[in-house]
Amino acid sequence: MEAYDKLAPLYAQVKQRLSARITAGALREGDFLPPEPDLCAEMGVSRITVRRAVKELCDEGLLVRQQGRGTIVARKKLQQTLVSLSGFSEAFEGEHRVVHEILEIVEEARTPEALAALKTPSATRIDRLILLDERPLTLESLYLDPALPGDVVAQVGRGAPLFATLRSEGAPQPASAERVMNVGFPTTTQRQHLAINSTQPVYLVDKTLFAADGHPLAFSRLVTPTHLITFSIRT
Known part of the structure; x- marks a missing residue:
């Protein structure tokens, strides 16, 4: 069971859940994130919410967007x-x-x-x-x-x-x-x-x-x- 703050804004909850998966190794270096529609359906949120969470994780260096390919888990620095x-x-x-x-x-x-x-x-x-x-x-x-x-x-x-x-x-x-x-x-x-x-x-x-x-x-x-x-x- 993923631990996250259910009182936090939705985008923050999505961000916490994705970050927890990376920390736990469920998403490893070089793995692609699931497609946006799949994440929306799984987490019960809109595309705007998912995009904001993913953008913040990219800004923090946990994820990397690759042009024309998708978003992957970044290597450890x-x-x-x-x-x-x-x-x-x-x-x-x-x-x-x-x-x-x-x-x-x-x-x-x-x-x-x-x-x-x-x-x-x-x-x-x-x-x-x-x-x-x-x-x-x-x-x-x-x-x-x-x-x-x-x-x-x-x-x-x-x-x-x-x-x-x-x-x-x-x-x-x-x-x-x-x-x-x-x-x-x-x-x-x-x-x-x-x-x-x-x-x-x-x-x-x-x-x-x-x-x-x-x-x-x-x-x-x-x-x-x-x-x-x-x-x-x-x-």
């Missing part, structure tokens, strides 16, 4: 510390399977912000979709100086994680990072790759990695849906 150097592979390896799906490689990219960050006249841009347990997590445009030693650029272009590749190739190691973070809404291409809709907010992060001597090693532009991760600051 990941936690990452903003002051850490690590990328997603290093942060979540051992607990999750991380895959870098290469979308495009541009040999002489000339994005002004990237070139200014790397202090180089051109860079190799590697566009990749980072998948966590086979689901999209982040869309990244990674800019690397072609002068990096060894086979770093080629290996990362084949899907290898950056940090591990820098180590294996004897390249300078990241010693510090600078991030600039904003929140916005995804473009059409970003929505398609990340399987989200146009109203889903995303973190927009520019990240520059530096070696111990202050020389920039890499510049990234990352797009991550806000319902998938929580960033914390450690001081």
Whole structure:
């Protein structure tokens, strides 16, 4: 028997009942909600009531609307510390399977912000979709100086994680990072790759990695849906 406040407004009762099902595991991560008419009939409420309850659960990050598909139960949010150097592979390896799906490689990219960050006249841009347990997590445009030693650029272009590749190739190691973070809404291409809709907010992060001597090693532009991760600051 679902516990909910029968004196609360109807939309709040629906919200409590759906939230209880998620907490109890009756609705699991990635499960679709039943169709709207079914929920209305089961709970004896109008479509307006169901829609308000679902919207509030979406706003709170428990549910996610997918354009043209329906509403699903969101994944449990990941936690990452903003002051850490690590990328997603290093942060979540051992607990999750991380895959870098290469979308495009541009040999002489000339994005002004990237070139200014790397202090180089051109860079190799590697566009990749980072998948966590086979689901999209982040869309990244990674800019690397072609002068990096060894086979770093080629290996990362084949899907290898950056940090591990820098180590294996004897390249300078990241010693510090600078991030600039904003929140916005995804473009059409970003929505398609990340399987989200146009109203889903995303973190927009520019990240520059530096070696111990202050020389920039890499510049990234990352797009991550806000319902998938929580960033914390450690001081």
